[in-house]
Amino acid sequence: MAFGRSSSSGPSDRQGTPSADATAGGAAQAAASGPADPITLKILVAGGFGVGKTTFVGAVSEIRPLRTEEALTEAGRPVDDVSGVERKTTTTVAMDFGRITLREGLALYLFGTPGQDRFWFLWDELAQGALGAVVLADTRRLADSFAAVDFFERRGIPFAVAVNRFDGADRYPEGSVREALDLDPSVPMVECDARDRKSVKEVLVTVVEHAMTMATGAPEHAAT
Template sequence: MHPVTLKILVAGGFGVGKTTLVGAVSEIQPLRTEEMLTEAGRPVDDVHGVERKTTTTVAMDFGRITLRADLVLYLFGTPGQDRFWFLWDELSQGALGAVVLADTRRLGDSFAAIDYFERRGIPFAVAVNHFDGADHYPAQAVRDALDLDGGVPLVMSDARDRESVKEVLVTVVEHAMTLATGPRAHAPI
């Protein structure tokens, strides 16, 4: 019996930890399409709050994790800068759901990803990546700041920690499955 394979996107703003999240949990060597930041990109790459960042994803990150013997997740990390967003439409095709990774130092950078998934009806959860030295806020304060619908899961996480990332992924899969099997899934079209 072949396992069920599901596609999950990992999205969020520039420097939020998408590549780190995919790498922390992938059971294979992740595919990364990172390039060095350049002087030419300084006017368009806002590194405020992530000044030590030296690389950026220019296409996608890819990883795989087996959650159970019969369930495998393929993870696709999206690029964070506006100029690469044209790739999101291709990457989102066939996705079960998404993680919107958020940084409390730059919450505004999460709005584009949240809006993208809301407009396309793709189930998502928000994972607040706790960076060292960043202020930590109660979940409800973050939910209010992001103006999240009450049904959108919000979890605190550490993109560097495998177990934390697994919890985030399970939350997304459960949320997407609940929406797929709930009353809306059986409503007439």
């Protein structure tokens, strides 16, 4: 398992996106003001190619998820890095979209980002108005998560890391994964099964709670 990451590559850091603090602050105020119109929050699901983003969104969405997958072709081989996921035959070319109601009056819109380098330009648009994000990680290819971690750190978008438990993948102590990703101690990290609705929902609850805590300035519990 490689350690360390560099901010020299990844999605661009274009200015002009509303801050995550402003988005989360408005949501926190609305949640505290009592009964009102249903609150809808935007959550991004990011990570490297083949890490399970499409599966994650599909497992929990209460509507038929919107998917923009296209077949991988020989023409794309020179630019599409499929190392470690050679069996994957499709790739997301725009986004995945789903919706889940966490509780009465609170729904999440889930936007899965494309994982291939050539589609990183879309991340700026998808990040508009996001409350927070999930960075899915595969311990066999942690370096593929560096770009997503760097992107959300630079933009100040609250995020949690969810280690997707792939069948047959080695398990590592949380501290080792944190060190490899160079995570701030305040960033939550959890394990999940991207195929399991309950597991995915727990990840989303963690992200929302983390974002609300950052917005209100309340003391944060130690990451688990």
